[in-house]
Amino acid sequence: MKKSKSEELSEVVLESGIKVKPVFGPEDIKGLVYEKEIGQPGEYPFTRGIHPLMYRKRPWTMRQYSGFGTAKETNQRFKWLLKQGQTALNVAFDLPTQLGLDSDDPFAEEEVGRVGMAIDTLKDLEEAFADISIDKISTSLTINPVASVMLAMYLVVAEKQAIPWDQIRGTTQNDILKEYIGRGTWIFPVKPSIRLIGDMVDFCSMNVPKFNPFSVCGYHIRESGATPVQEIAYAFEIAITYIQEVLNRGLNIDDFAGRIAFNFDIYGNLWEQVAKFRAGRKLWAKIIKERFGAKNPRSMILRMIAGGGGGGLTIQQPENNIVRGAYYALISALSGTQTMALCSYDEAYTIPSKKAALISLRTMQILADEMGLKDTVDPLGGSYYIEWLTDKMEEKIVECMKEVEEMGGMIKAVETGYIQKEVSRQAYMREIKIQSGEITKIGVNKYVMEEEKADIELHPFNPEVAEEQKKKLKEIRALRNNSDVKETLFRLKKAAQTSENVMPFILNAVKSYATLGEITKVFKEVFGEFKEPVRL
Amino acid sequence: MNESLEKKRIRVVIAKPGLDGHDTGAKVVVHALKDAGMEVIYTGLHRTIDEIVKTALEEDVDVIGLSIYSGAHVPLSKKLMGRLKEEGITNKLVLVGGNIPQRDIKTLKDLGVSCVFPVGARLDEIVKFIKERV
Numbered sequence: 001m002k003k004s005k006s007e008e009l010s011e012v013v014l015e016s017g018i019k020v021k022p023v024f025g026p027e028d029i030k031g032l033v034y035e036k037e038i039g040q041p042g043e044y045p046f047t048r049g050i051h052p053l054m055y056r057k058r059p060w061t062m063r064q065y066s067g068f069g070t071a072k073e074t075n076q077r078f079k080w081l082l083k084q085g086q087t088a089l090n091v092a093f094d095l096p097t098q099l100g101l102d103s104d105d106p107f108a109e110e111e112v113g114r115v116g117m118a119i120d121t122l123k124d125l126e127e128a129f130a131d132i133s134i135d136k137i138s139t140s141l142t143i144n145p146v147a148s149v150m151l152a153m154y155l156v157v158a159e160k161q162a163i164p165w166d167q168i169r170g171t172t173q174n175d176i177l178k179e180y181i182g183r184g185t186w187i188f189p190v191k192p193s194i195r196l197i198g199d200m201v202d203f204c205s206m207n208v209p210k211f212n213p214f215s216v217c218g219y220h221i222r223e224s225g226a227t228p229v230q231e232i233a234y235a236f237e238i239a240i241t242y243i244q245e246v247l248n249r250g251l252n253i254d255d256f257a258g259r260i261a262f263n264f265d266i267y268g269n270l271w272e273q274v275a276k277f278r279a280g281r282k283l284w285a286k287i288i289k290e291r292f293g294a295k296n297p298r299s300m301i302l303r304m305i306a307g308g309g310g311g312g313l314t315i316q317q318p319e320n321n322i323v324r325g326a327y328y329a330l331i332s333a334l335s336g337t338q339t340m341a342l343c344s345y346d347e348a349y350t351i352p353s354k355k356a357a358l359i360s361l362r363t364m365q366i367l368a369d370e371m372g373l374k375d376t377v378d379p380l381g382g383s384y385y386i387e388w389l390t391d392k393m394e395e396k397i398v399e400c401m402k403e404v405e406e407m408g409g410m411i412k413a414v415e416t417g418y419i420q421k422e423v424s425r426q427a428y429m430r431e432i433k434i435q436s437g438e439i440t441k442i443g444v445n446k447y448v449m450e451e452e453k454a455d456i457e458l459h460p461f462n463p464e465v466a467e468e469q470k471k472k473l474k475e476i477r478a479l480r481n482n483s484d485v486k487e488t489l490f491r492l493k494k495a496a497q498t499s500e501n502v503m504p505f506i507l508n509a510v511k512s513y514a515t516l517g518e519i520t521k522v523f524k525e526v527f528g529e530f531k532e533p534v535r536l
Numbered sequence: 537m538n539e540s541l542e543k544k545r546i547r548v549v550i551a552k553p554g555l556d557g558h559d560t561g562a563k564v565v566v567h568a569l570k571d572a573g574m575e576v577i578y579t580g581l582h583r584t585i586d587e588i589v590k591t592a593l594e595e596d597v598d599v600i601g602l603s604i605y606s607g608a609h610v611p612l613s614k615k616l617m618g619r620l621k622e623e624g625i626t627n628k629l630v631l632v633g634g635n636i637p638q639r640d641i642k643t644l645k646d647l648g649v650s651c652v653f654p655v656g657a658r659l660d661e662i663v664k665f666i667k668e669r670v
Contacts, residue, residue: 095555095606099582107584110611111555184557184581224560315635315656348655349635350607424563431564435658444656458637461607532580536566 014272016229018392024384032387037282041377043297045285047278047390048378049336050301055374060332061339062364063140063305064357067092067117069465071127074117077354078132086361090140090341091128092116092351093150098185100146100520103469113465115351116142120473121513125153126160134158138169140215140305140341145187147174147214148196149519152506155208165208171261174200174214177238180414180530181423182224183217187520190411192527196502198245203503205256214242215261215305221419222265223311225427228276229393231265233400234419236284237410243292253292257299264304266328266335267312274380275389277306277335283394306332307340307364310347317443318456321345326363333373334380340364346456353459417533424536473515480513488512489522496526546670548599551579551588553612561633561655562603568659574666585615589623597628598670604634610643617648629669633657 012020021028032038039045042052051057066081066089067074078089093116096108102120103112112118119125134157143150151172158168176193179186186193200213218226218235226234239260246256264280266273284302288294309328313321322345332340342364344356352360367373380386404413413419433439440446488509495505509519550566552559559581569576577595579588592600604612613632620628632644633653641652650669653662 099555101555107555110608111606114607179557182557182560184552184559185555186557315654349637424560425567427560428564428567431568431659435660534578534580536563536570536578 014269015227016272016276016393016396017227018272018389018396020385020389024388026384028384028388029391032391037391038381038387044289044300045282046301047282048381050281050303050338052377054336054377055333055368056377059368059374060337060364061088061138062086062361063088063090063138063339063341064344064360065090065092065142065308065341065352066357067128068094068115068351068459069113069117069462070468071117071119071124075128075130075132078128080354081357081361082132082137084358084361085365088138088140088339089132091142093141093143094118095185097516098143098146100149100187100516100523102473102515102517103466104473105517109466112469114461118465118469119150119153120469120515120517121476122153122156122510123472123476123513125150125157129157129161133163134161135163135167138171140171140173140339142173144173144176144179144183144185145193145196146516146520147172148200148503148506149510149516151200151204151211151213152503152510155507156510166210168208169210171212171215172200173217173263175217175238175263177241177410177414178217178220178235180532181234181419182220186530186532188523188527189530190415192523193530194241194245194411195499196523197242198249199501199503201242201246201256201259202249202251202501204259205251209259212259212261212303215263216242217263219263219265219308221423222267223309225423225425225430227426228265228268228272229396229400230423230426232276232280232283232393233397233404234410235262235264236280236287236397237401237404237413240287241410247292253288253294254296254299257288257292257294258296258301260303262302262304263308264306265309265311266306266331267309267324270327270331270334271385271389272393273331274335275386275393277304277337278378278381278386278390279393279397281336282390283397303338305339305341306335306337307342310343313343313345313348314441314444315348316451317449318345318348320443321348322359322363325360326367329363329367330371330373333367336378346458349456350459353457355457356459415533417535420533421535476513476515484512485509485514485518489514489518492519493522493526496523546574546599546666547577547595547597548574548601548666549577549579549588549592549595549597550601550603551583551591552581552603553583553585553588553616554604554606554608555582556604556606556608557581558605558634559603561605562601565601565603565633565659565662568663569666572663572667585612585619588616589619589625592628593623593625599629599631599666601631601633604632604636607635609634609636610640610647613644613647613649629666631662631665633662 041049218231222231344352
């Protein structure tokens with residue numbers, strides 16, 4: 001039998017396991033009913049976007065990840081970025097801060113101020129936001145196990161700037177389940193960690209209504225080796241776990257679902273990513289409406305930050321990453337993201353240099369102002385291929401969610417190490433495919449060049465920051481009212497031991513200038529520490 | 537098979553020292569070395585240098601591999617080499633991987649690190665390097 005033309009072509013299979021035909025047409029989407037499965041932008045099921053006019057009304061928020069050294073240095077960088085046209089802040093903390101260790105803790109050695117700014121007490125955060133009116137910007141605080149403490153500090157900074165809490169906009173990343181899967185900044189065991197998230201959601205829904213208390217990160221799960229389908233499926237299962245925790249406290253889904261945010265990865269096949277987000281929006285709306293019975297359409301919308309994808313960048317021919325970044329920005333815009341934080345070309349090495357951060361910001365600005373990405377909503381909507389692929393991605397995500405639910409849900413899947421094992425196995429398979437050339441990476445396994453062995457300009461690390469922080473910490477410990485500190489920490493401990501919401505107690509401890517390390521120690525005493533299940 | 541001809545399996549500890557939580561690279565290397573027939577112990581995250589040295593001794597490994605993505609590779613490697621020296625351990629191959637800038641590779645080798653495999657290094661090269669030297 002004679003082979004048809006398409007059979008002679010090499011097969012195209014997406015990472016999510018979907019086979020792609022060379023040509024798509026009307027017959028591929030004839031079962032799709034526009035009103036039901038796609039819908040107008042801003043209307044259920046929000047496939048085309050969460051707002052009726054999207055970027056035509058307001059372009060995406062531009063929020064580059066930044067923070068290093070001391071709070072004072074970071075404050076300078078924040079002001080510079082805002083002056084360059086950035087519209088929000090995305091705060092990087094150093095590892096000791098992310099893990100609730102003070103700068104003078106022996107375990108913090110060599111890490112103070114390295115991958116973000118060092119925060120020990122309220123004093124540091126006050127300095128980080130000095131002369132920045134925090135009611136005019138939204139701020140993303142990239143911190144997880146001790147997000148509750150950082151939120152408390154941020155709220156006290158607001159109080160000191162005489163800004164009411166209901167004017168505060170921002171997000172704490174605060175997605176502990178993904179920390180156990182990838183990224184690795186966990187401290188406490190799973191259940192008390194989720195309780196802290198519940199306390200924050202509960203507290204914010206009453207007191208800080210414009211704040212997103214957590215942002216579920218498919219991003220880091222994908223970076224750790226998950227496929228695009230798993231990225232969305234696992235993120236949704238994590239979000240469902242948090243929702244369940246909050247519902248168990250007696251809140252109504254419509255009291256808080258409108259403040260759930262997501263953080264997704266962008267690297268990979270352009271069409272697969274766009275379809276992933278369109279499918280994700282549709283499926284999330286259905287889950288919130290059908291499974292949780294939400295009535296308010298605002299509860300059903302999937303709001304997200306995208307634009308990162310360090311896993312797609314290469315250390316070889318690093319300037320190529322500038323080009324990859326531009327494509328990532330394009331994918332994010334075509335996917336209808338609310339906020340973009342573009343990975344910088346030096347991300348394969350370290351946190352962004354000033355030059356790299358500026359190039360990323362200009363990349364987004366060029367896209368928004370020169371290329372027509374704001375002109376019309378969901379410009380790929382209606383494409384035979386994209387609509388077909390959106391449908392297929394949704395099916396796959398649903399299947400993958402079922403697997404997690406059948407094994408008892410996300411908490412169990414993480415405690416036993418199942419998810420960690422699954423994603424690390426896939427990271428290995430992917431690496432093998434890159435090394436064999438099955439997955440093409442330009443500069444790595446194709447168009448490889450003899451490179452001059454020189455590094456690009458990198459963000460410099462200042463080892464003196466640690467000494468500066470230690471000195472400052474000593475001064476604060478001497479100046480503060482130490483019996484107040486003791487008292488607030490004692491009350492916090494009592495609250496942590498019961499089911500009382502800990503947020504008001506953390507706020508009092510922070511106000512007395514208790515250190516992040518002292519507050520974390522209280523939680524460690526009550527909750528214990530996570531034991532990592534090492535399964536490979 | 538003749539017992540005397542059977543070569544002892546190479547034993548490796550892959551360790552994550554310090555606070556850095558990026559463990560994908562470490563786990564990929566663990567898989568690759570296992571597939572190459574080696575016995576591999578993975579420490580998990582947030583280990584101190586003392587803990588790593590203790591594991592290396594208890595498990596009687598031939599190779600210690602550190603994986604570091606935070607930028608603290610020079611001080612952490614220095615600490616490890618210092619501890620090994622104190623313990624009088626000279627027979628172990630020390631490898632460092634992670635996002636190591638080119639300019640730091642010589643510094644690490646001067647400290648006594650046998651080889652550095654930065655992000656993007658080929659897995660078969662890591663395997664080959666170990667097999668040739670153990």
